[in-house]
Amino acid sequence: MDILLDTAILSRLQFALTAMFHILWPVLTVGLSLFLVLLEILWLKTRDPDYYRHARFWSKLLLLNFSVGVVSGIPLEFEFGTNWAPFSIAAGEFFGNILGFEGAMAFMLEAGFLGIMLFGWQRVPAGIHLFATTMVAFGASLSAFWIMAANGWMQTPAGVHFEDGIIVVDSYAAAIFNPAMPTSVLHMWLACLETSLFVIGGISAWYLMNERYSSFFLKSFRMAVLAAVIITPLQILIGDASGRVVAEQQPAKLAAIEGHWQTNPPGEGAAWALLAWPDTKNQRNLWAVEIPNVLSLITTHSLTGRVAGLRDFPGRDQPPVLLPFYAFRLMVLAGVSLAMLMMWSVWRWRRGALQVHRISDERALLRAWVVAIPVAYLTVEMGWLTREVGRQPWIIYGMMRTEAAASALPAGAVAATLLGYFLIYVLLLIVFMVFAARLIQRGPDLEIALPAAASNTGVGTARVAGSSASQRE
Amino acid sequence: MDALQLFLGNIWFFLIGLMLVLYVVLDGFDLGVGILSLFGGDEDHRSIMMASLGSVWDANETWLVVLGGALFGAFPLVYGIALHALYLPVMLMIFGLIFRGVAFEFHAQARYKLPWGVAFGAGSLIAATCQGVILGAVIGGVPVQNNRFTGGLWDWLQPFPLLVAVGVVFGYALLGATFLIIKVTGELQQRSYRRARISAWAMLGAAAAVTIWTPVLHEHIASKWFSLPGFFFILPLPLAALLAFLMLMRSLHKGHERAPFAYSLIVFLCSFAGLAFSLYPYLLPPAVTIADAASSPKTLVFMLTGIGMLLPVMLIYNSYQYFVFRGKVSRYENHEEDLPEQPV
Numbered sequence: 072m073d074i075l076l077d078t079a080i081l082s083r084l085q086f087a088l089t090a091m092f093h094i095l096w097p098v099l100t101v102g103l104s105l106f107l108v109l110l111e112i113l114w115l116k117t118r119d120p121d122y123y124r125h126a127r128f129w130s131k132l133l134l135l136n137f138s139v140g141v142v143s144g145i146p147l148e149f150e151f152g153t154n155w156a157p158f159s160i161a162a163g164e165f166f167g168n169i170l171g172f173e174g175a176m177a178f179m180l181e182a183g184f185l186g187i188m189l190f191g192w193q194r195v196p197a198g199i200h201l202f203a204t205t206m207v208a209f210g211a212s213l214s215a216f217w218i219m220a221a222n223g224w225m226q227t228p229a230g231v232h233f234e235d236g237i238i239v240v241d242s243y244a245a246a247i248f249n250p251a252m253p254t255s256v257l258h259m260w261l262a263c264l265e266t267s268l269f270v271i272g273g274i275s276a277w278y279l280m281n282e283r284y285s286s287f288f289l290k291s292f293r294m295a296v297l298a299a300v301i302i303t304p305l306q307i308l309i310g311d312a313s314g315r316v317v318a319e320q321q322p323a324k325l326a327a328i329e330g331h332w333q334t335n336p337p338g339e340g341a342a343w344a345l346l347a348w349p350d351t352k353n354q355r356n357l358w359a360v361e362i363p364n365v366l367s368l369i370t371t372h373s374l375t376g377r378v379a380g381l382r383d384f385p386g387r388d389q390p391p392v393l394l395p396f397y398a399f400r401l402m403v404l405a406g407v408s409l410a411m412l413m414m415w416s417v418w419r420w421r422r423g424a425l426q427v428h429r430i431s432d433e434r435a436l437l438r439a440w441v442v443a444i445p446v447a448y449l450t451v452e453m454g455w456l457t458r459e460v461g462r463q464p465w466i467i468y469g470m471m472r473t474e475a476a477a478s479a480l481p482a483g484a485v486a487a488t489l490l491g492y493f494l495i496y497v498l499l500l501i502v503f504m505v506f507a508a509r510l511i512q513r514g515p516d517l518e519i520a521l522p523a524a525a526s527n528t529g530v531g532t533a534r535v536a537g538s539s540a541s542q543r544e
Numbered sequence: 545m546d547a548l549q550l551f552l553g554n555i556w557f558f559l560i561g562l563m564l565v566l567y568v569v570l571d572g573f574d575l576g577v578g579i580l581s582l583f584g585g586d587e588d589h590r591s592i593m594m595a596s597l598g599s600v601w602d603a604n605e606t607w608l609v610v611l612g613g614a615l616f617g618a619f620p621l622v623y624g625i626a627l628h629a630l631y632l633p634v635m636l637m638i639f640g641l642i643f644r645g646v647a648f649e650f651h652a653q654a655r656y657k658l659p660w661g662v663a664f665g666a667g668s669l670i671a672a673t674c675q676g677v678i679l680g681a682v683i684g685g686v687p688v689q690n691n692r693f694t695g696g697l698w699d700w701l702q703p704f705p706l707l708v709a710v711g712v713v714f715g716y717a718l719l720g721a722t723f724l725i726i727k728v729t730g731e732l733q734q735r736s737y738r739r740a741r742i743s744a745w746a747m748l749g750a751a752a753a754v755t756i757w758t759p760v761l762h763e764h765i766a767s768k769w770f771s772l773p774g775f776f777f778i779l780p781l782p783l784a785a786l787l788a789f790l791m792l793m794r795s796l797h798k799g800h801e802r803a804p805f806a807y808s809l810i811v812f813l814c815s816f817a818g819l820a821f822s823l824y825p826y827l828l829p830p831a832v833t834i835a836d837a838a839s840s841p842k843t844l845v846f847m848l849t850g851i852g853m854l855l856p857v858m859l860i861y862n863s864y865q866y867f868v869f870r871g872k873v874s875r876y877e878n879h880e881e882d883l884p885e886q887p888v
Binding site: 134135137138139141142143144145146148149151152153156157158159160161162163164165166167168169170171172173174175176178179180182183184185186187189190191194195206236237239240243478479480481484488491495499502506509510 | 598600603612617618623628632643645648649654691697847861862864868
């Protein structure tokens with residue numbers, strides 16, 4: 072087992088594990104907190120208690136999700152120093168600075184208002200509560216912005232130069248607004264919204280399927296479908312734009328993602344491999360199912376556009392092929408399936424199926440929404456795998472190699488902490504699932520007291536029994 | 545190294561010190577409450593203790609994240625070397641913080657609560673111990689050559705860092721106990737008075753031992769303490785700390801509710817000022833100074849606008865959150881759906 076002796080590989084595995092685990096949680100925090108802002112505005116505008124009850128119900132899930140998210144984010148920040156000390160020392164001036172921005176501007180904002188948002192309903196006036204919820208949502212999205220700006224810079228470093236082994240910043244504007252930044256931020260932010268809307272829609276669908284709180288959850292289900300109408304196609308467009316930035320800025324990564332070995336000769340289009348089995352040793356695919364000219368078309372938007380093949384790059388500059396190739400295909404397949412689920416839902420809606428008395432007949436549709444929850448998370452994970460494995464062998468693309476960036480730690484120490492993270496994260500995931508399932512099983516509290524400060528009576532705590540719009544089980 | 549860079553480096557030394565104080569004091573009482581929760585006490589007491597932190601622990605812990613980012617950006621060399629050198633204590637601290645952090649919500653959700661009560665206490669104790677070890681190891685010095693850590697994985701496992709850890713654990717327990725005195729009533733409050741006294745004496749013992757041992761063990765610090773005019777700068781600090789300690793014991797004896805926490809804070813601040821004085825201008829003795837590690841003036845100025853200027857804003861909204869949740873805490877503080885009179 073060579074890898075157990077190689078510190079750099081173990082540190083990569085540890086970072087991959089901790090990052091892939093961590094990303095599960097903020098995607099929901101970002102989207103769900105925005106959904107809570109929307110619900111709270113609707114509640115204050117319409118005074119329909121169902122919106123308030125929705126806000127309270129979904130914030131329980133948010134809190135449970137947030138607890139795991141916040142603790143799993145801390146390892147990532149510190150791993151840069153512990154496991155990637157040479158990277159930290161060389162790149163800290165820009166990269167550490169941006170992480171500091173994220174902490175001070177975004178993460179603290181989220182944390183500073185989270186308590187009020189979750190536990191402050193009876194303690195602050197409605198306007199202040201809405202402000203707190205908005206700050207949590209704003210902080211979460213801003214956090215995604217800074218993290219993606221920093222990660223985008225690792226993909227397409229700009230505005231810096233090497234000087235005595237240190238990366239010196241020439242222009243912060245150029246470094247932050249690096250070529251990959253706009254599409255990276257948008258693609259990730261939309262991924263957060265998309266995952267969240269499928270979580271909201273999927274959970275609502277589960278209640279509808281079981282005919283529990285049907286009119287209550289029909290509201291959130293319809294909102295999820297509406298959001299999907301905008302977000303799922305937009306995400307595919309941004310994904311395409313993101314791919315073209317990769318083609319332009321990281322040609323070796325694009326070639327690896329597409330299993331494309333040989334540059335197409337002038338006048339001929341490059342074929343797109345639907346499926347293939349790469350043979351890195353002989354620099355070719357063992358077999359491939361190909362569609363002529365399509366790679367040129369999707370990369371350059373011309374049938375004969377030139378797409379550089381992996382053989383144009385020396386072996387030591389080539390990323391692994393198998394993982395990005397299949398992760399990318401899974402991501403695209405999942406993303407397109409989610410868009411199709413949206414179209415199916417819209418079609419059923421137009422047929423009048425999204426009504427209280429008819430919705431439970433739509434069993435296949437509702438089941439598909441439940442299945443869409445893990446599919447949405449899978450899409451995010453596959454996207455990250457493509458992005459980060461495709462960046463190899465560089466930690467900062469074209470500037471610093473990953474193997475040169477790892478701390479010289481004893482392999483055994485990294486193996487031990489890797490195992491520790493694995494065991495802890497498996498435990499957290501299982502416990503989260505159990506509690507989340509229990510929370511969903513229990514359902515919303517339709518008799519929850521309306522906030523005294525926000526209610527029209529203004530005196531004491533108003534208790535409203537389940538309104539006619541919300542049938543109890 | 546030009547003068548501007550050194551000047552900005554000094555500003556960031558101060559700001560990072562300030563963030564460290566904020567983290568140590570704020571998450572210090574969180575971790576202290578966690579440590580105290582391990583000792584005697586039923587599930588009811590533990591629930592109240594956790595509820596007293598429910599709305600603020602996350603923001604308190606976030607100072608560590610802000611601190612980490614600021615150190616990473618302002619002194620990348622220190623970030624890389626120190627975290628590499630202290631790999632195991634840092635990782636263990638993170639594991640502790642993970643268990644401490646999830647315990648709040650998991651304890652509230654669980655039907656069988658004991659494991660998450662223990663995770664809360666043990667996680668806090670582990671995190672506090674590791675923070676003490678890290679502090680002690682940094683004071684003790686980290687071997688560096690060519691901007692790389694050259695020591696071993698277990699260098700921190702020495703009597704001195706462990707003694708510092710004992711001091712930090714009892715210091716946190718003191719902060720936690722005096723915080724609980726403010727937030728709770730009845731039997732738990734009475735217990736907290738007792739525990740504050742025990743923790744205070746234990747902390748004083750450890751602090752005295754650390755203060756005597758530090759110059760014996762570390763020549764660079766001795767030369768600083770026992771030379772003029774340094775001696776006159778450092779001298780008031782232990783005296784002020786001692787005075788605050790006496791006032792603390794008096795207020796505990798008299799049963800004051802808020803004063804004990806305030807005096808504990810003063811003891812902490814004095815220790816901190818002493819630490820900063822002893823280290824300056826070193827960040828990682830004996831090799832890395834502010835001048836060696838500071839980022840370029842451009843970066844330090846950019847960070848001042850993005851992080852430094854935000855410090856007061858962060859302090860304001862954090863204070864507001866404390867203000868909203870002021871007053872005594874009840875067991876069901878943050879989980880009104882679990883109120884016993886309501887059907888579940």
